[in-house]
Amino acid sequence: MLHAHQLQSGYGLSQVLFNVSLDIQRGEVVALLGRNGMGKSTLIKTLFGQIPLTAGTLTFEGQSIAGWDSDRIARLGLAIVPEGRQCFPNLTVREHLTAFAAHRNPEIRTPWDVERVFEMFPRLRERARNMGNQLSGGEQQMLAIGRALVTNPKLLVLDEATEGLAPLVREEIWQCIARLRESGQTILVIDKYVERLMKLADRHVILERGAVVWQGSSAELDAQRSLWTRYLGV
Numbered sequence: 001m002l003h004a005h006q007l008q009s010g011y012g013l014s015q016v017l018f019n020v021s022l023d024i025q026r027g028e029v030v031a032l033l034g035r036n037g038m039g040k041s042t043l044i045k046t047l048f049g050q051i052p053l054t055a056g057t058l059t060f061e062g063q064s065i066a067g068w069d070s071d072r073i074a075r076l077g078l079a080i081v082p083e084g085r086q087c088f089p090n091l092t093v094r095e096h097l098t099a100f101a102a103h104r105n106p107e108i109r110t111p112w113d114v115e116r117v118f119e120m121f122p123r124l125r126e127r128a129r130n131m132g133n134q135l136s137g138g139e140q141q142m143l144a145i146g147r148a149l150v151t152n153p154k155l156l157v158l159d160e161a162t163e164g165l166a167p168l169v170r171e172e173i174w175q176c177i178a179r180l181r182e183s184g185q186t187i188l189v190i191d192k193y194v195e196r197l198m199k200l201a202d203r204h205v206i207l208e209r210g211a212v213v214w215q216g217s218s219a220e221l222d223a224q225r226s227l228w229t230r231y232l233g234v
């Protein structure tokens with residue numbers, strides 16, 4: 001579905017990504033791992049056209065999206081749950097979910113709509129009339145996920161899926177990811193909780209100083225605990 005080959009990008013003169021290659025197959029859940037500042041968010045911003053790639057190729061369903069702006073990329077069926085959630089303070093929960101509704105993936109059998117998001121996250125139904133800035137961190141994260149889902153994306157990307165959330169809310173978000181995986185949703189997820197990600201992801205990619213230093217299955221990651229201390233600080 002997504003094919004990135006030898007990507008380079010960064011901020012002005014400061015290069016952050018060095019020849020990063022990443023493939024995501026349809027229906028796969030891929031976890032992007034690495035310590036703080038290793039380039040995970042930069043890679044996601046590059047995939048979404050938020051910062052330009054300076055070298056490499058980037059295709060989505062066989063079509064080059066290098067140089068495309070974020071809106072055009074989103075319309076192809078990529079949706080992001082950004083770090084920091086970025087809910088709008090002046091929109092209600094329901095308005096967030098109706099404003100972003102779209103049908104970008106014809107393969108989704110039961111398309112996501114406001115009602116389905118409320119079934120996934122009953123808390124959001126209770127808060128339907130609350131403004132974005134009246135929500136707890138966990139509710140904002142649920143809303144950010146719901147807002148991405150109602151676009152019916154082909155690829156869902158979660159940057160820092162559970163950062164700053166209480167343990168019970170974290171578990172709720174992970175269960176949501178597990179249900180999405182069962183439904184066949186393709187997902188790229190960043191999260192610090194490697195142990196938990198091993199149960200959720202098919203494949204793991206480790207970034208170190210802007211380069212891919214390892215990738216493999218959950219079983220392979222589980223078997224190579226030296227990677228954890230070396231690259232993940234666990």
Ligand SMILES: Nc1ncnc2c1ncn2[C@@H]1O[C@H](COP(=O)(O)OP(=O)(O)OP(=O)(O)O)[C@@H](O)[C@H]1O
Nearest residue numbers: 011014016034035036037038039040041042043083
């Ligand atoms: N807007 C920016 N301008 C300049 N440099 C930046 C900017 N954003 C990030 N960087 C730098 O790029 C490098 C990679 O940061 P990035 O945010 O991609 O890392 P990360 O792996 O997502 O870590 P974190 O978990 O801390 O977000 C870091 O050295 C960071 O200081």
